[in-house]
Amino acid sequence: MARDLTDTTPLETRDELVAYLEAGSKQPSAFRIGTEHEKFGFYEADCSPVPYEGRRGIQALLNNMQALLGWEPVMDGDKIIGLVDPTQGGAISLEPGGQFELSGAPLESIHLTCREVHSHLAQLREVAEPLGIGFLGLGFSPKWTLAETPRMPKQRYDIMTAYMQKVGTMGLDMMYRTCTVQVNLDFSSEADMVKKMRVGLALQPIATALFANSPFREGKPNGLLSLRSEVWKDTDNDRAGMLPFVFEDGFGFERYVDYALDVPMYFVKRGDTYHDVSGDSFRDLMEGRLAKLPGVRATRSDWVNHLTTIFPEVRLKKFIEMRGADGGPWRRLCALPALWVGLLYDTTALDAAWDLVKDWTAEERQRLRDEVPRTALKTPFRDTTVQEIARQTVAIAQEGLKRRARGYGGEADETRFIEELSEIAETGVTPAEFLLDRYNGAWGGDIDRVFEECSY
Template sequence: MARDTTDATPIRSRDELVAYLEAGNKPEQSFLLGTEHEKIPFTLGRHEPVPYDGEKGIRAILEGMRDIIGWEPIMEGETIIGLADPRGGGAISLEPGGQFELSGAPLASIHETCSELNTHLEQVRKVAEPLGVGFLGLGMSPKWTRAETPVMPKGRYKIMSGYMPKVGKLGLDMMFRTCTVQVNLDFSSEADMVEKLRVSLALQPIATALFANSPFTEGKPNGFLSFRSEIWRDTDNARAGMLPFAFEDGMGFERYVDYALDVPMYFLKRGDSYIDVSGSSFRDLMAGKHPAAMGEGATQADWINHLSTIFPEVRLKRYLEMRGADAGPWAKLCALPAFWVGLLYDRQSLDQAWQLVKDWTAEQRQALRDDVPRLGLKAEIGGRSVHDIARDVLALSKAGLARRRHLDSQGRDETRFLCTLEEVVATGRTPADVLLERYHGAWQGSVEPAFEELAY
């Protein structure tokens, strides 16, 4: 998550909320992509979690990064909680348990986003290694209990930590122990947004299976291939899930605004302070009837911050966020944006993908979403396995990337970034399947080798 915003422009009507989303429309030739990824810090010596404070803590890493890349610190009071590129590019932020996130700059190609990832990981390593800290590419921390996991000093996380146990059993695990990779993609119109939202919601479980990479909890197999994805099923169902309404007639920006207005709020930010309003109504805030801000209406910042606390499988802001994948090694981090760009940024592939999923019912989509965390490629929908569907979808993505013809300096197109996914489809084994084989074989029932083999 990047920084919370403080734009105090008042919002007077629902139409202004709709207009905020609608302003994301942009011409196709201006489409960009932004890749975000989280990674788990650990001590190189004993594979323990890394606290925020101390000479070798998270704060020291942020300060070291600030010194070598020259980005501006993001502060909460006197506390550094992230870094932002002053030229309007990327940002570095902290997830609740110290997961280190790069929110990448909006870029034109997968080549550029991969280069950005490379540079970032080199910079992080340069700062962290002398402090005895490494970073792990997994969808969930494989070893520590929640009690052993450090807590980052961010106001919004304190509020979320108090609220999560009231609305689901696994919300704190989501906050403190999971890691994802996402890509943010543009749309050209309301109709384009709706088609992309529908296709990507329907196919999000396919991506979850291809990237499944969280089979361990507290040192043992947890019974899932993507436990990160399973955690989201019992985090807070008022703000997560498959958005069945998106497939109904009349779907558009207004319908998403009405959904968002019905999602309970977490907080209000006033100056540097977070006010806990968890469970309360944004509609009351807009009407000037909110008990924490009586007589005071909503601001643009309130709306933007509220949208950032909604967690469906695909999230609509002024772009679409693909949220279904576990974090993984470098090649997988590049494969995720390649997979979705090939599907959604090529008209032919997008239309063919819609033909593939358009007859699935809401019940079938939900059953697929529920089955994939445990079954991965073996899950089924409409009489077909995820493995078969993944093969078809990957072919569509590859064709879309080939037609895009975004070439690097060596004349290569973006299809090469799909290689790791083609291997998953060819072998029928998700990343988690491979890890479990190692655990039961070469790793001899220990997750400790993960800290060597899966570190960036």
């Protein structure tokens, strides 16, 4: 998220919370694609992390980006923490460890998404190179310890840092040492939302396997292919996971609201101040029963901000967020939206994807989620493997992109952007396994080589 909202419209009933989600419904002709991706900044001279302060720090980088782009600064107190494009709706923000995030504008096609990514990386390079800063696309920080990782001056992150240590063993790793790419997609109705949530959750482990790209930790192989995904298994299980209730009869906007009402909050923002209310529920806020802010009641911005602090594998807001992929090189930043647009924005493909997963049990979905971080495409499933499911999934998405027929610059459709995933599914070699081969071979165990070969 680029910034937390300050809409003071009071919210008094559960129905208003439901109506907020339902208001996201759009005609299919108005469907858009919003792609978000994070990357690690590092000093090219020695592969060390970039602090916030200093002449060559992230603060200077943001100020220079603001001068280049003319976007509006986002402030936390007197600190610049992001930028917002006032015309197109894109934003640049900072994750807790200084991970640099582009939250893309809502766009009509993968062609435009890829052009946006390319432009952003070119602009970033123009500003970063004079400062000696490069950017790395991986799912987990490959070299730095948690103590070596910088911390960004955002009030909400201070609250989250303190709370994470009470509810799981890997929350700080998630905050400070992971990077992801995700895509935000629309729904046309409650029934459409339900089907997309179910397909998205069931196939999220398949996406995790295809994008597995975090095999290193503190300079060495970590024994996993997606450490980023593994970290989420013990970050904060009150607000993460595979949401089995989404597959129950009667699931809809109301059921998701009931879930979100009971997810513990982190903060309530009033003016420029973030009040730590960690552990209390949004239900408590609705009823004016917060232990630290007695009598304070919910506003619309409280609800919007709270929805951003829930972290399941697929997240519902006024749109649906696919959250299961490791960060990677820029070509795979375009492949992630291509995969999900192909699956979810074509009705024939959506039906085929649902047929693929509709008889999977909650236990099977959870087992996939648990095993894929370690074995990725080689994970057994029933009488086959995740690799075969990935082949089928990518093929369905390819056909969906063909039927969408969104051409650009002489191309008839968007299938070019999914070609790398097709190759990964066919060969069974994940990005992580490719990097491990490099580490054990040409790199001679030198982790600094990853900063050379995987930087943007």
